[in-house]
Amino acid sequence: ERRSSAGEAAQSAAYRHREAGRKLYEQLASSGFESAGGVRSLLPLLAERAKLAEDIERHREACKQLKAQIELLQERLAGRFVDEERWNVCVARLSAAKADSESTLQAAAKAERAVEELKLKHERWNALERRRMELQAQCSRLGKLQTVFRGNAFVEYVAEEQLVQVCRAASERLGFLTKRRYALEVDSGGGFVIRDDANGGIRRPVGTLSGGETFLASLALALALSSQIQLRGRYPLQFFFLDEGFGTLDPDLLETVITALEKLHTDKLSVGVISHVPELRARLPRRLIVAPAEPSGAGSRIRLETM
Known part of the structure; x- marks a missing residue:
């Protein structure tokens, strides 16, 4: 009986x-698996089921969005379509446009x-032009100087400037x-003219001056010339003589001339005056008295008088 139970x-x-x-x-046939081994190989993925479910959901959402975009594009196309040949033409044009753009950028940089x-x-160039x-x-300027130096032009130029x-x-x-009242000027011909400031500054020849006025003009020129020689000479001019002419001056002008000579004397320049005018002689602190020769044969004599 035991054997019978064991067999059953x-x-x-x-x-x-x-x-x-x-x-x-x-179950394998209905699930798509070919063997139990395939099922066993997927068992480790059960732990990632939640993550896989999220991935699947995201994929489905992406599919929905892509489908919506496709529908929008189809709506915009309104039944139009691009065949392969035309597509290739567009691609070629795009490539050419990109190449042109790159070439333009390079040209712009250049x-x-x-x-x-x-x-x-x-x-x-601006620096060189300046x-x-x-x-x-x-x-x-050098050309002008070259012209001036030709012949006597330079001498005349210097003389005119000095004058x-x-x-x-x-x-x-x-x-x-x-x-x-009076002033001296040089005319275009290099001569002197008198400017009469007391009569509206009219200019007239020096020959129209009186004897006393002519003496004053000559004295002014002599003093000015001596000053120029004093300034420009290698050896300073320390003494010069004025010979007569004082007798033509009225007392007022004589006083003015004597004052000018005394002022000039303080400028380290001694002035000798040859004159027979008593008023002038009385103002001179030192005098050289020249005595003429005598009939007896004695020669001229000179003596110094001081005040």
């Missing part, structure tokens, strides 16, 4: 095993470099001597 149990177990295998095969180089050259103008002006300076100094002294 074994048969029952074998039946259950076959039944379980049949159900497993049916142009910018050229502009910067041109600016530097322009600045250099230098050229300076040299041109210098050449012009103008002497005239200015003489005019200042004449103005002092005449109480600002």
Whole structure:
């Protein structure tokens, strides 16, 4: 009896095993798996099921968005379509446009470099142009000097400049001597003219002056000339004589002339006056008295008198 029960149990177990295998095969067939090994290989993924579910959901959402975009584009196309040939043409045009854009950018960069180089050259040109103008002006001045140095032109030029300076100094002294009535000027011919400031500044020849006025003008010129020699000479002029002419002056002018000579004497310049005018002789602190020769044969004699 025990053997009979054991056999029945074994048969029952074998039946259950076959039944379980049949159900497993049916489930594998309905699930798409070819074998139980494929199911076992997926068992580790069960732990990532939540993450996989999220990935699937995101994929589905992306599909929805892509589908919506496709529908929008189809709506905009309104039934139009692009065949492969036309698409290839568009692609070629796009490539050409990109190439043109790149070429344009390179040309623009090259142009910018050229502009910067041109600016530097322009600045250099401006500097050279300024230098050229300076040299041109210098050449012009040298040309004028070359013209002046030809023949006697330079001597005449210097003489004219010297004459103008002497005239200015003489005019200042004449103005002092005449109480600002007369002034001396040089005309275009290099001669002297008198400017009569007491009569509206009219100009007239020096020959129209009286004897006393002519003496004052001559004295002013002599003093001015001596001052120029004093300033420009290598050896200073320390003494000169004035010979007569004082007798033509009225008392007021004589006083003015004597005052001017006394002032000039303080400028380290001694003035000798040859005169027979008693008023003038009385103002001179030192006098050289010249005695003429005597009939007896004695020669001229000189003696010094001091006040």
